[in-house]
Amino acid sequence: MANQIKISPSILSADFSYLGKEIEAIDKAGADYIHVDVMDGHYVPNLTIGPEVIKDIRKSSKKTFDVHLMIEPVNPLLESFAKAGSDIITFHPEAEGNPKETLSIIKELGCKTGISLNPSTPIGVLDDLIDKVDLILVMTVVPGFGGQSFMEDQLPKIESIRKMIDLTGRQIDLEVDGGINFETAPKAISAGANVLVAGTATFKGGQSQYEKNIKTLRGV
Numbered sequence: 001m002a003n004q005i006k007i008s009p010s011i012l013s014a015d016f017s018y019l020g021k022e023i024e025a026i027d028k029a030g031a032d033y034i035h036v037d038v039m040d041g042h043y044v045p046n047l048t049i050g051p052e053v054i055k056d057i058r059k060s061s062k063k064t065f066d067v068h069l070m071i072e073p074v075n076p077l078l079e080s081f082a083k084a085g086s087d088i089i090t091f092h093p094e095a096e097g098n099p100k101e102t103l104s105i106i107k108e109l110g111c112k113t114g115i116s117l118n119p120s121t122p123i124g125v126l127d128d129l130i131d132k133v134d135l136i137l138v139m140t141v142v143p144g145f146g147g148q149s150f151m152e153d154q155l156p157k158i159e160s161i162r163k164m165i166d167l168t169g170r171q172i173d174l175e176v177d178g179g180i181n182f183e184t185a186p187k188a189i190s191a192g193a194n195v196l197v198a199g200t201a202t203f204k205g206g207q208s209q210y211e212k213n214i215k216t217l218r219g220v
């Protein structure tokens, strides 16, 4: 299916000493979504930001806030993340006992729903959930840190999920996250992705380069 490619810069690679300005800059440079990586030092070994920071940076852009929760458990914090201004909330199914229920809660809170598959998570996990999701996020690194190398062995999984999505006839974003750069972006797109997360590759070279970086990633 021919889709317009969306770029979702991961703010993990931004300079946090002026995070609001960095978000304004990627917004102006043509970012489609703003990818916010939330890590809890428990589900993943790294620790990043929570709802309070999201609430403040929300003022810097009206674009879609694509919030990627790498936290365990998920449910107790969903309301805070929704109230902080998340548009899409994505979580890892291993981090909650009943992922279907978690998807319902996200929807009831007025957000779009996303499910994320680790490199080791089989696509079978989607069988019961695909009808309830607006976005499927395929990790092409083990989650936890920016700047890792793209795992090419995830490409067949992206292709299979694209087929599953097309069979539903619904508009579900297929997002790829981890190690996306000018060389790997075309591979993810050919496999069927329509949203690319890119941290290192977007923020490389400072603010004067963001527009060029985003355009190159998008391939136009």
Ligand code: DX5
Pocket: 010, 012, 013, 035, 037, 068, 141, 142, 143, 144, 145, 146, 147, 148, 177, 178, 179, 180, 197, 198, 199, 200, 201
């Ligand atoms: C990894 C995060 C990614 C990551 C992307 O756990 O979910 O969003 O920061 O960073 P790059 O594009 O640098 O691989």
Ligand code: ZN
Pocket: 010, 035, 036, 037, 068, 177, 197
């Ligand atoms: Zn992410």
